[in-house]
Amino acid sequence: MAKGNHLFDCYSPPDITFERGQGAWLTTDTGERYLDFIAGIAVNALGHAPKDIADAVTEQMGKLWHLSNMFLVPGQLELSEKYCRDLPWADKVFFQNSGTESLELAMKTARRYQYGEGREQRYDIIGFSGAFHGRTFAAINAAGNPKYLEGFGPRLPGFIHVPFGDHDALEAAVSETTAAILVEPVQGEGGVRALPPECLRGLRKLCDDNDILLIYDEVQCGAGRTGQLWAHQWVEGGEPDIMAVAKGVGGGFPLGAVIASEEAAKHMVPGTHGTTYGGNPLAMAAGNAVYDRISDDGFLEHVRDVSNMFRQSLAGLKDEFPELINDVRGKGLLVGLQMVNPGDNLVAKTHALEHKLLVGTAGDNVLRMAPPLVISEADAREAVERLRAVFRGMETAE
Numbered sequence: 062m063a064k065g066n067h068l069f070d071c072y073s074p075p076d077i078t079f080e081r082g083q084g085a086w087l088t089t090d091t092g093e094r095y096l097d098f099i100a101g102i103a104v105n106a107l108g109h110a111p112k113d114i115a116d117a118v119t120e121q122m123g124k125l126w127h128l129s130n131m132f133l134v135p136g137q138l139e140l141s142e143k144y145c146r147d148l149p150w151a152d153k154v155f156f157q158n159s160g161t162e163s164l165e166l167a168m169k170t171a172r173r174y175q176y177g178e179g180r181e182q183r184y185d186i187i188g189f190s191g192a193f194h195g196r197t198f199a200a201i202n203a204a205g206n207p208k209y210l211e212g213f214g215p216r217l218p219g220f221i222h223v224p225f226g227d228h229d230a231l232e233a234a235v236s237e238t239t240a241a242i243l244v245e246p247v248q249g250e251g252g253v254r255a256l257p258p259e260c261l262r263g264l265r266k267l268c269d270d271n272d273i274l275l276i277y278d279e280v281q282c283g284a285g286r287t288g289q290l291w292a293h294q295w296v297e298g299g300e301p302d303i304m305a306v307a308k309g310v311g312g313g314f315p316l317g318a319v320i321a322s323e324e325a326a327k328h329m330v331p332g333t334h335g336t337t338y339g340g341n342p343l344a345m346a347a348g349n350a351v352y353d354r355i356s357d358d359g360f361l362e363h364v365r366d367v368s369n370m371f372r373q374s375l376a377g378l379k380d381e382f383p384e385l386i387n388d389v390r391g392k393g394l395l396v397g398l399q400m401v402n403p404g405d406n407l408v409a410k411t412h413a414l415e416h417k418l419l420v421g422t423a424g425d426n427v428l429r430m431a432p433p434l435v436i437s438e439a440d441a442r443e444a445v446e447r448l449r450a451v452f453r454g455m456e457t458a459e
């Protein structure tokens with residue numbers, strides 16, 4: 062019997078092979094073009110194959126690929142300086158390769174801080190329902206989604222969950238064993254839900270009042286996606302102590318980082334953490350080049366302008382199809398359409414593929430979009446036209 066392919070069956074991709082990409086457009090091996098409004102789930106911030114990033118990585122490839130952190134990598138000094146320059150609360154950075162690894166380190170940093178301050182009984186991390194932090198053991202336990210925990214042995218101790226946005230439940234959960242509160246300022250997988258500004262400020266105060274560290278997971282909502290460099294920057298007075306980032310910061314090159322205040326990072330001393338690949342010269346070439354683009358005022362202004370236009374058009378679609386679309390959610394170019402009928406998010410995603418538009422889904426019956434941040438208004442209009450065709454088809458099928 063033929064063996065089929067040799068990949069784990071954790072994914073079931075459609076029968077399409079993409080061969081190359083440019084901006085928000087992908088081309089298959091048979092020459093068909095697709096409009097990409099999910100961008101590797103908020104990764105290709107600068108679109109596909111951006112020339113300046115490709116040039117930076119190619120140049121580095123001709124010089125030095127890998128050293129390990131036994132030796133200083135100048136690109137790390139440069140990029141950490143840029144991150145901390147633009148974040149008043151931030152002083153220290155550790156580079157990783159992915160989002161979930163960055164979350165691991167963010168949580169380790171918080172627990173280690175409490176330990177170093179003589180409060181070793183404080184190791185609980187409080188998180189919110191609907192959260193997603195990646196697929197390592199700590200990340201699935203921190204998020205607490207039963208779907209992702211099933212079959213992987215006993216739950217790890219030290220993780221507490223409260224309903225999303227329930228401030229009373231959160232206050233009740235805080236105790237002498239709390240090390241940190243972990244939250245996505247805009248929940249991605251949970252249904253593209255932005256936390257209201259007063260919540261972020263409330264979290265900051267709650268943490269200050271109780272010697273707790275505040276950790277933001279900006280893996281999906283950071284790197285310019287919401288129209289600010291980092292999503293929490295929309296809210297004055299809602300700064301974290303520790304932030305995990307990834308996805309867009311590498312623009313497609315595997316890169317993550319933990320950014321922390323001097324105080325929060327002070328007990329992460331030699332021997333407490335390490336990585337072979339994290340922050341290698343190639344990743345730093347990509348990370349520096351991406352950051353130079355997205356931190357530019359004009360770039361973020363573009364994200365705000367094009368996302369406003371896109372969201373207005375989506376609100377128009379909601380008015381046009383009230384029996385299908387319940388809500389337009391999210392922030393900037395992290396956008397969700399919550400559907401009326403259960404399961405319609407998946408139906409719409411499947412139909413969108415037939416219309417050569419790539420979108421994703423999220424919890425809470427949401428159709429998720431996270432296009433490259435460099436999309437033009439014409440790209441956004443084209444996506445809306447294709448979505449209109451999708452919803453017309455669903456309307457007549459009902």
Ligand SMILES: Cc1ncc(COP(=O)(O)O)c(C=O)c1O
Pocket residue numbers: 102159160161162164193194195196245249250278279280281282307308
């Ligand atoms: C908010 C958030 N945190 C963490 C992760 C995990 O990142 P990675 O898949 O790079 O490990 C993701 C990935 O989707 C995410 O959306």
